Amino acid sequence: MTAWEGCRCACSSSAEFRQRAVELARVRTGSIREVAESLGISESCLRNWMSRADIDTGSKPGLTSDEHKELVELRREIRRLETENEILNVPPRASPGRTSSQNDLPGGAGTGRGQCSL
Template sequence: MPAPYPQEFRDDVVRVARNREPGQRLSAIAKDFGISESCLTNWMRQADVEDGARPGKTRDESSELRDARKRIRLLEQENEVLRRAAAYLSQANLPGKGSSPASGRCPHRS
């Protein structure tokens, strides 16, 4: 996947596209900047969301959501480790075959 274009470049291209002369096509602007028309259309759509002119998630909201999902995954992993540790420790504390006989006598004495 190619590296994303810098935000400043995107903002400049969107500004040029928004201020284009009547009759000038987006495809021509996109070609001038070396990007696809669909890329420019997506950038313009996202710019409208950022400006509040269109509903949707802003970059900040998307970033916050991505960070929250990472944190949730990390906490779920930590929770699984703690759950396994608790299960292991509870098994270690159960009386097992190595404990003294039920008769109460010492196994080495007759």
């Protein structure tokens, strides 16, 4: 998921449309509201796109779209690894008919494995 996809405006638009809308808003003499209305999007949506474009070009501080995408992926990987770690750290339960001390013996009790034969 890119940072652009996080925009919750009524429009479902391509990256090219967003880029052109931002360019149009910057070169037009009209207000951002007027530009947004002429494009059929909300003013807040256009302002978000403009802010995101400023961050991506480095003219405004913040996480770029690529950095945001990487952060989301890394957080997802951390959650997956934490879940796996929790699963691996759960102590084994005793099997039915066996005590936990029997389960702790190598090969299990009464199996013939792990016992000395003379």
